[in-house]
Amino acid sequence: MGLAGHKLDLYILGALPLQDYCDDLRLVLSDLQAEGALDSTGSPKDASVLIEGGVVRVRLEAPTGPRFYSNTKGGFRAACSVCSYNLTGVFASAVTAWREGGRSEEAARTATVVCRRCGHTCALTDTSCQPEAGFGWGALVLHDAASLRLTTRFHDLLVSHLGSYRVVGTRA
Ligand SMILES: [Zn+2]
Numbered sequence: 001m002g003l004a005g006h007k008l009d010l011y012i013l014g015a016l017p018l019q020d021y022c023d024d025l026r027l028v029l030s031d032l033q034a035e036g037a038l039d040s041t042g043s044p045k046d047a048s049v050l051i052e053g054g055v056v057r058v059r060l061e062a063p064t065g066p067r068f069y070s071n072t073k074g075g076f077r078a079a080c081s082v083c084s085y086n087l088t089g090v091f092a093s094a095v096t097a098w099r100e101g102g103r104s105e106e107a108a109r110t111a112t113v114v115c116r117r118c119g120h121t122c123a124l125t126d127t128s129c130q131p132e133a134g135f136g137w138g139a140l141v142l143h144d145a146a147s148l149r150l151t152t153r154f155h156d157l158l159v160s161h162l163g164s165y166r167v168v169g170t171r172a
Pocket residue numbers: 080081082083084085115116117118119120
């Protein structure tokens with residue numbers, strides 16, 4: 001329980017890192033409000049309806065371009081998609097360069113890292129990270145989640161609007 005003092009926030013992202021899926025997230029929110037799971041401020045009426053153990057507040061983050069979502073406190077590992085070589089350092093540097101260069105969609109689409117072991121060129125958006133981290137065009141933000149486990153009802157609702165989705169957890 002070393003992280004017990006840290007607040008856990010979850011970011012629900014669409015499957016595709018560089019596609020604006022915020023309209024789909026809006027539909028998820030309005031369905032939750034229509035069925036009475038959330039009130040108009042985004043507070044769950046029944047805390048455990050979305051996340052096992054509960055969540056305090058839900059809001060939509062709808063940026064005008066891509067962002068990079070990751071566990072800011074605990075960090076993450078990035079690996080070559082071919083040989084699994086640890087690319088965390090070069091990957092993190094590339095993300096920093098992208099941020100400092102203005103966070104453009106074009107730069108996110110074209111940025112790559114080269115594996116020092118096998119020479120494979122990985123698109124920044126395709127590099128696999130553990131725990132989950134990556135580019136997204138907005139997120140449903142679940143503040144103060146008790147766990148990373150989504151309820152079946154919430155999972156089914158996300159699938160019905162997004163097809164598939166990603167969950168990035170961050171301790172703050
Ligand atoms: Zn490799």
